Structure formats: C-alpha cells, structure tokens
Amino acid sequence: MTFDPSSLKYDDKGLIPAIAQDADSGEVLMLAWMNAASVAMTLETGKVTYWSRSRQSFWIKGESSGHVQKLVDFRYDCDRDCILVTVNQMGPACHTNRRSCFYTAVRDGETVELMQPEV
Amino acid sequence: MTFDPSSLKYDDKGLIPAIAQDADSGEVLMLAWMNAASVAMTLETGKVTYWSRSRQSFWIKGESSGHVQKLVDFRYDCDRDCILVTVNQMGPACHTNRRSCFYTAVRDGETVELMQPEV
Numbered sequence: 001m002t003f004d005p006s007s008l009k010y011d012d013k014g015l016i017p018a019i020a021q022d023a024d025s026g027e028v029l030m031l032a033w034m035n036a037a038s039v040a041m042t043l044e045t046g047k048v049t050y051w052s053r054s055r056q057s058f059w060i061k062g063e064s065s066g067h068v069q070k071l072v073d074f075r076y077d078c079d080r081d082c083i084l085v086t087v088n089q090m091g092p093a094c095h096t097n098r099r100s101c102f103y104t105a106v107r108d109g110e111t112v113e114l115m116q117p118e119v
Numbered sequence: 120m121t122f123d124p125s126s127l128k129y130d131d132k133g134l135i136p137a138i139a140q141d142a143d144s145g146e147v148l149m150l151a152w153m154n155a156a157s158v159a160m161t162l163e164t165g166k167v168t169y170w171s172r173s174r175q176s177f178w179i180k181g182e183s184s185g186h187v188q189k190l191v192d193f194r195y196d197c198d199r200d201c202i203l204v205t206v207n208q209m210g211p212a213c214h215t216n217r218r219s220c221f222y223t224a225v226r227d228g229e230t231v232e233l234m235q236p237e238v
Contacts, residue, residue, distance in 0.1 A: 031196065078222070
C-alpha cells in the first residue's frame with residue numbers, strides 16, 4: 001500500500017516521536033520529533049529530518065554539525081503514533097558529542113555516566 | 120548522585136516517553152509513556168510500568184497478558200525528557216502478538232509488513 005505521511009497519528013501539536021537507532025550496532029541514539037512534512041522530507045531525501053520544537057523549524061540532523069543521519073529503514077508502530085528510523089550515523093548523535101543521547105543510567109538508585117564525549 | 124524521578128522533564132500532561140529495547144537482541148520493542156510515579160515503580164519493582172493514556176491508570180506491562188518486561192537497565196537522555204529501558208521481554212511485546220510494535224516499514228513509498236504475529 002502506498003504510504004501517506006498524513007496517515008500517521010500526530011499529537012495536538014502536529015508532532016510524532018521518532019526514535020533513531022544505529023542500523024549496524026542496534027544502539028538507540030536519540031529521540032526527537034517529526035511533523036508530517038519532516039516525515040515526507042526524510043523519506044524523499046534519505047536525510048533524517050526532525051522538527052525542532054525549540055526553534056520551531058525543520059532540523060535536518062547534522063546540517064550544521066556534520067553529524068548527519070542517513071536513513072536506512074523507516075518504520076512505524078502498531079498505533080501509528082511513533083516512528084523508528086534505523087540510520088547510518090556520521091559522528092556522535094548527541095549534541096554533547098557522545099555517541100548516543102542515552103548516556104546516563106540509574107543503577108541501585110544512583111546515576112551512572114556510561115560514555116564520554118568523543119574527541 | 121542519587122536519582123530523583125521528579126528530576127526528569129515531563130510534558131504538560133506529566134508524561135515522558137519511554138522506549139523499550141530488548142536487552143539481548145537490541146531490537147526496539149515499543150514506546151509508551153511514564154509519569155514520575157511509574158518511573159519510581161519501575162525502578163523499585165524491576166517490572167516496567169507505564170502510564171496508560173487511554174485508561175488513565177498504571178500499566179504494569181504484561182500484568183494481564185503475561186508478556187512482562189523485566190528491567191535490565193534504566194537510562195535517560197541528555198535533555199532528561201526521554202527514557203530508554205533495556206528489558207528481558209517475556210513473549211511478544213506488541214498487543215498484536217508480534218515481537219515488536221515496529222513491524223511496518225516504508226520502502227520505496229510502499230508499506231511493508233516485516234513480521235507476523237507469534238502463535
């Protein structure tokens with residue numbers, strides 16, 4: 001069936017959460033948000049494109065940092081209200097220069113830092 | 120540092136998205152929502168516990184289906200506004216009886232079903 005970006009379920013701000021996962025390692029890199037137009041742009045260009053809630057503008061991941069995400073596979077969930085993109089990540093995904101944004105764990109009630117910024 | 124569930128950033132409904140990933144395979148299984156109390160319950164019990172937006176109640180994953188998620192690691196992201204739990208998933212994670220909720224891909228503009236319900 002032909003896919004229509006408007007067939008996904010967006011929240012009251014017109015946004016849907018999108019999980020980015022490294023296509024090779026399986027590591028979960030980050031979660032950001034897309035609107036219907038950024039879904040279409042991601043599929044058309046193969047460059048993962050979010051909607052920046054803080055800047056209220058399209059956010060072609062890595063456009064300024066060079067840390068682009070090349071789309072490998074685009075998936076959505078059973079409720080059509082969440083996206084999973086598997087990607088080839090150039091450089092670190094996180095703005096702190098860490099490989100993944102999920103670098104803090106909670107273990108035995110204490111926070112533990114799991115990875116350092118890349119140099 | 121001691122972790123305080125209230126230190127995470129919740130949206131205007133008091134919720135934070137939580138990604139569940141299979142600790143062994145690395146497969147992304149689902150995304151659901153937690154509030155501060157369900158974060159605390161998850162950490163205390165080791166049973167992943169969401170907040171059901173449709174039922175407006177705690178949702179101890181698998182409590183009725185038996186498809187429980189045993190917490191392996193609890194992580195949160197750089198912005199403190201998204202959670203990643205790695206889990207031991209008993210049975211399928213998806214209510215459709217598929218291993219993962221992300222069983223539909225978009226390839227060359229067409230939707231493709233990637234996995235079948237388990238029997």
